[in-house]
Structure formats: C-alpha cells, structure tokens
Amino acid sequence: MDQELKTTCLHEEHVALGAKMSPFAGFDMPIQYSGIIDEHNAVRKAVGMFDVSHMGEIIIDGPDAQSFVNHIFTNDVTALEPGCILYGMMCYQDGGVVDDLLVYKEFESGYLLVVNAANIDKDFEWIKQQADGYEVEIFNDSDSWGQIALQGPGAEDELVRYFGLEELRELEFYTFYDLEDEDGGRIIVSRTGYTGEDGFEIYADGEIIRDMWEALLEDGVKPCGLGCRDTLRFEAGLPLYGDELSAEISPVMAGFSMFCKFDKPEFIGKDALLKQKTEGVARKLVGIELKDNAIPRAGYPVELEDGTQVGVVTTGYHSITLDKSLCFALVDSTHAALGTPLFVRIRKRVFPGEVVKKRFYKTNYKK
Amino acid sequence: MSKIIEGLLYSESHEWVKVEGGIAVIGVSxxxxxxMGDITYVDLPSEGDSFEAxxxxxxxxxxxxxxxxYCPVSGEVVEVNTELEASPEKVNEDAYGAWIIKVRLSDPAELESLMDAAAYAAIAK
Known part of the structure; x- marks a missing residue:
C-alpha cells in the first residue's frame, strides 16, 4: 500500500522537519510538526503555513466554458469577473454532493476549479461525463501545481515581505492576482483559506513552492499540518467533504443553500435541491455544544433525553480556541432548532448539550 | 526515543503498573x-468501581x-487522580508521574502476565 502513496513537492521538507506523516487522500501528508495545539494557536494569533499541494486543479476552457461551469456548479459564475473566486458545490441530480470547490475566473479565458484531493479522479471523470453538447476543453492539471496556504493575522505581512509587493495588501477576500517569477513561472495568489482567519493560498510549480516554503520557514512562519487544518476549519464552521457534505448530505441539509443559486435557469441537482429547500429535509447539520469536556467524535450517536437516537456526530473536538467540547452532527430536522437539548453518547456515558450555531468561532476575514 | 522506566510493569496496551503493597498504581507509558500527541481530556472512572484485568x-x-x-489488573479503584481532569497535559509532560488510578489488587498473580521494562522496550516502538 505504502509505495502507492503519492507525495507532494514539499515531502522532503516535512520529513526533514520531523513531521508526523500519515496517508491522506492517497498522499503521504504531514499531520503535525510541533503539535496540533501549538500550530492551531499560531494560525489564530500569528501566522502558519500548510502544504496543500495535494488539492486538485481542473481547468475548464473553450467557447462554452461559462455556461458549462454554470451547468455543473451550484453557485452562479455569470457575473464573476476575471480575478474573482466563488465557493460552491457540484451536485448529482438528486442533490447529493460530488465535491465542494473553489472556481477561479481566469484573466485570459476559462476557469480554474480547485477540488478536494480525495475527489480529483472522481470529479474529473464526472465533469467530462456532463460535457455532452458543450464546446469545452477539460484538463486535470493537478500534478502541475504545488500549493501553500499562508494563514493567520500575520499572513499579509509575510506575503508582502516575501514577494516585495505592497499591492498584495489590496487583494480582496475571494480574489486573486496572477504573478510571475523571474523565469516566467506562473504564481497565483488568492485571498482564501480554510481556517477562519485572514490568509492566502499560493499556487505555483513545485520548485517555486519549495523556495517559498524555505524562505517563509526561515522567516519564522510556523509549519502546520493537516491536524490543525481540521481543528481550525471546524471552529470556523466550514464543512469537510466526506463528513459534512457527501453524496448523501446535500448543501441544503448541511445549511449551505446560500451557495446554491436557484435563480439560475438550471444546474445539475437544482430541482432536487429546490424541492429540499421548499419542502424541507429529513435531516439537518447542526452544531452542538456539550456542557462537559468529554469529546464527541465522528460516528457517536446523538440522542434525546429518553435515549432515542436522533442523529450522529460528523466532526467533533474540544475546541482549542474556545475551550469547549463542540461537534457538527446530522440530526432529524425536528430536533435541529437552536437551543434544542440533545445528548451525545460517548463510550458508556451520555453527555448533555444543546444545538448552537455551526460557526463556533467568529471568523476574521478581511473583507 | 520514548522513556521506559526499570522496575515498572507494562501491558501490551501501553499502561504501566507500579506495585506498592497490595495496590497497583496505573498510568500510561x-x-x-x-x-497520542497533546492530551486534552482524561475520562476517569470513580472510586469504588471494579474492573477485571x-x-x-x-x-x-x-x-x-x-x-x-485498559486495566492491566483486576481490582477495585481506591483512588483516582482527579488532578488530571483540570490538567490532562500532565500525562504528556510526565507520563510516569501522572498516574491515573490506584487499584487494590484482587489477584496479585496477574502481575506475572505483565512485561518488564526490557520486554516492553521491544514492543514500544
């Protein structure tokens, strides 16, 4: 099995830093370096960087690129200007989620879709299958790109120092610049991230990414692993495909229907999602705060006081920033209202809690 | 390299046992x-609970x-290190100082099935 694992352009740096490595989405990835709590706090209070080179990049170009992206994507790219980015989902006809992704509207032409590492092959095949009747070219460009996520309140200063470009401060949330290194290598810098803090994601080929990683490391930016990437996104109320969104968990169930534009003439899954939105769904994703420090984990049952199971935990942690035991759970809609008392079964005991807003942590995006 | 202390007994599930009279002091190696990395919570039993090995x-x-x-020996819990409720990180800082429970041995012969430091060193890697 191990020899089949892919590695990113920064693999040697992780090993040299003594990171704990683990397979993730087919890649041998760093889970932590100094420790999840230390890395998590660095991103909340200062600045940290993540190797996210495993993420997939799929390019869609051609005369029908705009209408095709609008066909497969729940959000609306009609008015998306070059240099701007939208978050949304690709859904099946029944409203289940193929993947959640970012769509970058390129300056020249076409769109760059940034998808989850675990879904690259599935997404690419699915996208191609939807293209009948559209004049588009679809490339899986994932192997050409490395990516660093530079995140935290200190990210802007670090980015400006590294590139020597004050203009980077002007970059707005969910927009990007196209830069070139001295050899003409393309560098995309976007003001995006998956932590709830201000931050940037930088895409370039492996060599540029390695140079940048080393320079940022030398400058004192803390390397952060996938361990704290998950604790950070969780606190910020952001979903992880496979846990909070999946073929079984639609954007409406997960509470992300604001990323589904029902005023578009059509998109795959529109009818099913619109039906869910108007008629209601059987299960909804909620946040639960426990009154104890016991930690709810994915798969643990959510119950009523009388022991009836009404749901299941999808992600849970003792929140590092908020010092509370919190989880996302998929529960019967009749028990999903804010303030509803719910109980989580943790090993042999049951712990009381209540439904709270999923965005546990007040995010600090620069808008 | 993790630390292994001579004179303690060890279980395959990585608990250590220190025998003091008829009492087994139990922690994790x-x-x-x-x-495990940063430990954030210790789910403790109550005094008076009894466990089988x-x-x-x-x-x-x-x-x-x-x-x-997992309890390496059978017996009744006579003391619980409740300090770990507020300070679970003590297990990271000093695994052999941060005992978790003390159990009154109901069958001291069970100690023979535990490993000494040398035997444990062979599996703790």
Missing amino acids: DFAQSE GEEFGALESVKASSEL
Missing part, C-alpha cells in the same frame, strides 16, 4: 503519550483521537 476503565483524548484505557 511515555510511548503511549507521545503517540483487560477491561476498559477510561480513555485519554488527544485533539485528534480517543484512546481507551
């Missing part, structure tokens, strides 16, 4: 804490995962 008596929770604790 340095290897176990380093594998090999029975689950609680759990350690790190940020990422929970890891069950």
Whole structure:
C-alpha cells in the first residue's frame, strides 16, 4: 500500500522537519510538526503555513466554458469577473454532493476549479461525463501545481515581505492576482483559506513552492499540518467533504443553500435541491455544544433525553480556541432548532448539550 | 526515543503498573503519550468501581483521537487522580508521574502476565 502513496513537492521538507506523516487522500501528508495545539494557536494569533499541494486543479476552457461551469456548479459564475473566486458545490441530480470547490475566473479565458484531493479522479471523470453538447476543453492539471496556504493575522505581512509587493495588501477576500517569477513561472495568489482567519493560498510549480516554503520557514512562519487544518476549519464552521457534505448530505441539509443559486435557469441537482429547500429535509447539520469536556467524535450517536437516537456526530473536538467540547452532527430536522437539548453518547456515558450555531468561532476575514 | 522506566510493569496496551503493597498504581507509558500527541481530556472512572484485568476503565483524548484505557489488573479503584481532569497535559509532560488510578489488587498473580521494562522496550516502538 505504502509505495502507492503519492507525495507532494514539499515531502522532503516535512520529513526533514520531523513531521508526523500519515496517508491522506492517497498522499503521504504531514499531520503535525510541533503539535496540533501549538500550530492551531499560531494560525489564530500569528501566522502558519500548510502544504496543500495535494488539492486538485481542473481547468475548464473553450467557447462554452461559462455556461458549462454554470451547468455543473451550484453557485452562479455569470457575473464573476476575471480575478474573482466563488465557493460552491457540484451536485448529482438528486442533490447529493460530488465535491465542494473553489472556481477561479481566469484573466485570459476559462476557469480554474480547485477540488478536494480525495475527489480529483472522481470529479474529473464526472465533469467530462456532463460535457455532452458543450464546446469545452477539460484538463486535470493537478500534478502541475504545488500549493501553500499562508494563514493567520500575520499572513499579509509575510506575503508582502516575501514577494516585495505592497499591492498584495489590496487583494480582496475571494480574489486573486496572477504573478510571475523571474523565469516566467506562473504564481497565483488568492485571498482564501480554510481556517477562519485572514490568509492566502499560493499556487505555483513545485520548485517555486519549495523556495517559498524555505524562505517563509526561515522567516519564522510556523509549519502546520493537516491536524490543525481540521481543528481550525471546524471552529470556523466550514464543512469537510466526506463528513459534512457527501453524496448523501446535500448543501441544503448541511445549511449551505446560500451557495446554491436557484435563480439560475438550471444546474445539475437544482430541482432536487429546490424541492429540499421548499419542502424541507429529513435531516439537518447542526452544531452542538456539550456542557462537559468529554469529546464527541465522528460516528457517536446523538440522542434525546429518553435515549432515542436522533442523529450522529460528523466532526467533533474540544475546541482549542474556545475551550469547549463542540461537534457538527446530522440530526432529524425536528430536533435541529437552536437551543434544542440533545445528548451525545460517548463510550458508556451520555453527555448533555444543546444545538448552537455551526460557526463556533467568529471568523476574521478581511473583507 | 520514548522513556521506559526499570522496575515498572507494562501491558501490551501501553499502561504501566507500579506495585506498592497490595495496590497497583496505573498510568500510561511515555510511548503511549507521545503517540497520542497533546492530551486534552482524561475520562476517569470513580472510586469504588471494579474492573477485571483487560477491561476498559477510561480513555485519554488527544485533539485528534480517543484512546481507551485498559486495566492491566483486576481490582477495585481506591483512588483516582482527579488532578488530571483540570490538567490532562500532565500525562504528556510526565507520563510516569501522572498516574491515573490506584487499584487494590484482587489477584496479585496477574502481575506475572505483565512485561518488564526490557520486554516492553521491544514492543514500544
């Protein structure tokens, strides 16, 4: 099995830093370096960087690129200007989620879709299958790109120092610049991230990414692993495909229907999602705060006081920033209202809690 | 390299036992804490609970995962280190100082099935 694992352009740096490595989405990835709590706090209070080179990049170009992206994507790219980015989902006809992704509207032409590492092959095949009747070219460009996520309140200063470009401060949330290194290598810098803090994601080929990683490391930016990437996104109320969104968990169930534009003439899954939105769904994703420090984990049952199971935990942690035991759970809609008392079964005991807003942590995006 | 202390007994599930008279003091090995990473919660039993050897008596929770604790010997819990409720990180800082429970041995012969430091060193890696 191990020899089949892919590695990113920064693999040697992780090993040299003594990171704990683990397979993730087919890649041998760093889970932590100094420790999840230390890395998590660095991103909340200062600045940290993540190797996210495993993420997939799929390019869609051609005369029908705009209408095709609008066909497969729940959000609306009609008015998306070059240099701007939208978050949304690709859904099946029944409203289940193929993947959640970012769509970058390129300056020249076409769109760059940034998808989850675990879904690259599935997404690419699915996208191609939807293209009948559209004049588009679809490339899986994932192997050409490395990516660093530079995140935290200190990210802007670090980015400006590294590139020597004050203009980077002007970059707005969910927009990007196209830069070139001295050899003409393309560098995309976007003001995006998956932590709830201000931050940037930088895409370039492996060599540029390695140079940048080393320079940022030398400058004192803390390397952060996938361990704290998950604790950070969780606190910020952001979903992880496979846990909070999946073929079984639609954007409406997960509470992300604001990323589904029902005023578009059509998109795959529109009818099913619109039906869910108007008629209601059987299960909804909620946040639960426990009154104890016991930690709810994915798969643990959510119950009523009388022991009836009404749901299941999808992600849970003792929140590092908020010092509370919190989880996302998929529960019967009749028990999903804010303030509803719910109980989580943790090993042999049951712990009381209540439904709270999923965005546990007040995010600090620069808008 | 994780630390292994001579004179303690060890279980395959990485608990250590220190025998003081008829009482077994129980904690987890340095290897176990380093594998888990930052420990954020210790699920403790209550004084007076009784466990069979090999029975689950609680759990350690790190940020990422929970890891069950198994009682290496049979007996009644006579003392619980409640200090760990507020300071679970003590298990990371000093795994052999941060004992978790003390159990009155009901069958001291069970100690013979535990490993000494040398035998444990062979599996703790």
